[in-house]
Amino acid sequence: MARSTPEIPNASMADIAFLLLTFFLMTTTVANDKGILTTLPPPPEVQPPDVEIHERNLFKIQVNSFDNVLVEGEPWQGTDREMIDNIKKFVLNYGNDPESSESPADAIVSLKTDRGTTHKKFIQILDNAEAAYNEIYADRAGVSVEEWREISADPQPETKAIYDKGRGLTPDGKLEIPKAISIAEPTKIGG
Secondary structure (H helix, E strand, C coil): CCCCCCCCCCCCHHHHHHHHHHHHHHHCCCCCCCCCCCCCCCCHHHCCCCCCCCHHHEEEEEECCCCCEEECCEECCCCHHHHHHHHHHHHCCCCCCCCCCCCCCCCEEEEEEECCCCHHHHHHHHHHHHHHHHHHHHHHHCCCHHHHHHHHHCCCCCCHHHHHHHHCECCCCCECCCCCEEECCCECCCC
């Protein structure tokens, strides 16, 4: 008599696979920490009226589709550190240089790109502008830039005074040095 080998029942294998798949889909978390943290403008119906901005209060940075940078209309070959220093000098001019901003409250860093500009170059320039303001605020608050980043990421009641000092919050609630970074809509390539 020939002995038959026992078989493993596999009728419920599909059910088990489906249950495992469902379990892993429900319990898995996907980290979504990427993106650009920025303040959006108010909705169109709440837009303030157009304000006339003097040309000298704009620090213009333009990037073309080949990632070539123009700063104040001149080709830029400098380093990130030099750009950060130039932005700080522009913002903190206090009207001393007639070619630069009238005051920190009026200074605006304007970034304009072409549609072909790479994300890497856009983020690099935006990071330079953010770094310049963070350094200004950290200097005013008397803390390091790293400490300022921690404080500004989540101001707690115990760090609120440092945060307000760095940003120059006046008693009437206005900022002496607002972070004014304007990102213009990209232009068409060749247009």
